[in-house]
Amino acid sequence: MNYRSTRTIVNDINSNLFKFYEMFRDNHADYIIDRIIKNINTFWLLRRGVKQKSEEAEIYKPRYMKMREYANQTKDWIDIYSCMFYAFSQQMRFNSKGEFNMPFGNGAFTEQNEQYIRDGCAFFHRGSVITTNFDFRELKVDKLNPMDFVYLDPPYFNTTATYNENNGWSMQDDLDLFKLCEQLDARHIRFGMSNVFKCKGKENTHLIEWCEKCGWRVYIFDNFTYMACGKGNSEAKEVFICNY
Ligand SMILES: C[S@@+](CC[C@H](N)C(=O)[O-])C[C@H]1O[C@@H](n2cnc3c(N)ncnc32)[C@H](O)[C@@H]1O
Numbered sequence: 638m639n640y641r642s643t644r645t646i647v648n649d650i651n652s653n654l655f656k657f658y659e660m661f662r663d664n665h666a667d668y669i670i671d672r673i674i675k676n677i678n679t680f681w682l683l684r685r686g687v688k689q690k691s692e693e694a695e696i697y698k699p700r701y702m703k704m705r706e707y708a709n710q711t712k713d714w715i716d717i718y719s720c721m722f723y724a725f726s727q728q729m730r731f732n733s734k735g736e737f738n739m740p741f742g743n744g745a746f747t748e749q750n751e752q753y754i755r756d757g758c759a760f761f762h763r764g765s766v767i768t769t770n771f772d773f774r775e776l777k778v779d780k781l782n783p784m785d786f787v788y789l790d791p792p793y794f795n796t797t798a799t800y801n802e803n804n805g806w807s808m809q810d811d812l813d814l815f816k817l818c819e820q821l822d823a824r825h826i827r828f829g830m831s832n833v834f835k836c837k838g839k840e841n842t843h844l845i846e847w848c849e850k851c852g853w854r855v856y857i858f859d860n861f862t863y864m865a866c867g868k869g870n871s872e873a874k875e876v877f878i879c880n881y
Pocket of ligand 1: 648649650651654771772773774790791792793806
């Protein structure tokens with residue numbers, strides 16, 4: 638998002654995430670923030686987090702559940718987005734019926750979140766940003782040129798996240814993504830990929846071997862605490878892999 642370019646294409650296969658990108662693109666930040674605050678007030682939620690398992694959490698959990706029920710009825714993306722701030726780990730997940738189904742968390746909609754919305758809207762309002770919703774295998778590498786930069790933020794093979802449950806990302810996906818990177822490199826197009834070499838004691842050996850084989854530059858973020866690896870897990874080895 639900080640990359641300066643004349644044109645930026647943001648792609649994700651998840652149609653729900655795509656809807657959120659559209660929500661940032663089509664609305665003014667003040668409007669989104671006002672609507673979230675209105676929902677918070679309607680359902681008597683707080684602007685600060687509550688401690689899990691405390692008496693306070695028992696009070697706010699049913700209020701969150703009411704807001705979630707309401708959002709699943711209106712199916713309005715700002716209503717669903719409002720729920721995310723009060724959901725477990727402030728994450729998004731939808732069931733097979735398309736209903737937002739994250740349990741109650743101990744977070745809250747903060748001033749920092751307001752800033753994220755302002756930054757997100759500023760980005761998606763740029764006329765040069767296009768959002769697309771396709772499988773990465775459909776990327777037309779021959780339409781790109783060495784002035785382009787491709788940033789890849791795939792699910793991590795050896796971790797589980799809400800977008801990655803139920804075998805959502807397989808070994809074959811990793812291998813196809815590696816192939817795409819090699820095709821980009823062959824055309825002198827720069828790519829950068831976020832990933833993890835090690836998480837919860839499990840090494841992604843095929844990723845490590847691929848980096849060694851191709852001689853990619855690897856930046857390691859030591860002691861990075863990534864949510865899917867468990868908070869405070871100093872064993873997690875988050876990496877940025879690139880060909881430049
Ligand atoms: C680590 S998340 C990154 C999401 C986004 N960049 C962000 O920061 O919010 C990985 C993303 O890869 C997407 N994804 C999974 N399989 C995909 C595929 N075959 N093609 C394109 N995107 C895919 C998931 O939907 C998920 O949103």
